[in-house]
Amino acid sequence: MIPCDVAPVVRARAAAAPGGRGWAERLPDVLAGLERAWAVTVTEALPGGTASFVARARTADGGHAVVKVAVPGTGFALQARTLTAAAGDGYVRLLAHAPEHDAALLEALGPSLPATDLPPGAQLGVLARCLRRAWRVPPHAGQQPTDKAAELAALVGELWHRLRPPVPRPVLEHALDCAAGRSAAFAPLVDAGACVVVHGDAATANAARVLAPRPGAVDGVVLLDPDGFLGDPAYDPGVALRDGCRALLAAADPVALLAGRCRLLAAETALDPVAIWEWGFLERMSTGLHALALGADDDGAAHLRSARRLLPGRPPSS
Numbered sequence: 001m002i003p004c005d006v007a008p009v010v011r012a013r014a015a016a017a018p019g020g021r022g023w024a025e026r027l028p029d030v031l032a033g034l035e036r037a038w039a040v041t042v043t044e045a046l047p048g049g050t051a052s053f054v055a056r057a058r059t060a061d062g063g064h065a066v067v068k069v070a071v072p073g074t075g076f077a078l079q080a081r082t083l084t085a086a087a088g089d090g091y092v093r094l095l096a097h098a099p100e101h102d103a104a105l106l107e108a109l110g111p112s113l114p115a116t117d118l119p120p121g122a123q124l125g126v127l128a129r130c131l132r133r134a135w136r137v138p139p140h141a142g143q144q145p146t147d148k149a150a151e152l153a154a155l156v157g158e159l160w161h162r163l164r165p166p167v168p169r170p171v172l173e174h175a176l177d178c179a180a181g182r183s184a185a186f187a188p189l190v191d192a193g194a195c196v197v198v199h200g201d202a203a204t205a206n207a208a209r210v211l212a213p214r215p216g217a218v219d220g221v222v223l224l225d226p227d228g229f230l231g232d233p234a235y236d237p238g239v240a241l242r243d244g245c246r247a248l249l250a251a252a253d254p255v256a257l258l259a260g261r262c263r264l265l266a267a268e269t270a271l272d273p274v275a276i277w278e279w280g281f282l283e284r285m286s287t288g289l290h291a292l293a294l295g296a297d298d299d300g301a302a303h304l305r306s307a308r309r310l311l312p313g314r315p316p317s318s
Contacts, residue, residue: 004028004042009050010071012294019072027053030069030101038096038105042067048205049225050294056108064108064211065095075227076102081140082197082228089216090133092208092224106224110209113221120247121264123204124240128268130207130218131236135196139230145195146229149182149279152286159289167304174311175285178278182232185275189232200227202236203243234272237265238279242287245302254309259316266316277315281307 006014006024014020031042040057048054052070059065070076076099083094083104093107113123153176160172189195199206206225210217241262248254262280266273288303 004031004053004055005045006053007047007049009294009296010053013051013074014071016294017071017073023071027069030103031055031067034067034069034098034101034103034105037098038067040065040067040105050296052225057105066106066108068104068106070102070104072102074102076104078228079226080104082137082226085137085140085197086134087216088214088222089136090130090218090223091137091216091226092222108211109222109224110211112206112208113204116209120244121261124261124264125268126219126221127202127204127207127240128237128265130221130223131199131202131233132269133216133218134199134223134226135233135236137197137228139197143197143230145186145190146231147183147186148229148231148235149179149186149282152282153179153183156282156286156289159286159293163289163292165289165292165300165304167308171285171304171308171311175282175307178282181278182235182275182282186232194233195230196233197228198226198231198233198236199223200229200231200236200239201225202239204240205243232275232279233269234275235279237269237271237276239283240265241276241280242283242303245306248306248309249302254306258310263316274315281310284310 004027006027011024014023035042039060042055042057044056046054046056051074052068054066054068057065057067080094080097083091092109094104095107096105097103113126156175207221207223209220210222213220241258248257251257262273262277265276284303284307288300288307291300291303
């Protein structure tokens, strides 16, 4: 029997997705078909993630791989296109994919950055260097830049009014101000030809060690699970800045702690620290509200409480 326990948050994501009804129930049959098509054996479901089922697999020659089946409507096609174009440079290798099932066979990796013994600052440095390599992936033919800030502003506003989270309105207003700043900078960025194919969810949890040294692995680490849209490169380190809620909630001066991390990411990527800071705050709010909407109350509350502690913080200017 193929092990396919689906996490509650993934079930909730599938239930809310267009075409996602019955996805979890069909999963065993999908996995059985992928085993035959790719000559692999699914051995163990992997934890983590909010939009896919991921499992270890053994190949016909005894090697290791990972099978991923994404929830419908979560951007698998763009992810597969990004990984195909990267060909392992900065990213996990895509070994095979089945677009009809939103499924991929991926290179097996070691521990993610948070599971290593690297301190948080060093983890962010490695992540930033991976991003600089990943941003070399060319956009696909006809790919248009995305005003991500406008999308997040709409999401934050809608979820705020629907969920009524116990966070003061100034926190919402600051997030929307950050979105307005990033959206205003979008057109000049496009005009300058400065958009890149961003990862789109560049948390340290989405970077992992390769099992053996290979070309394209920065410091022995590669990125996985890209969204792959064309946008502001500062968005990626902003996403990296949104995490570490526990440390921010425990810090005597959370603004100073986060400002230091922001400066580190700016130095490693040669990007504007103010842009990174604003993306980070906007992502902190949108992630918290989205987690609450999916029923991940603890994670959502941590993001929103940490956002509250960052006011009236000021982004670092250098």
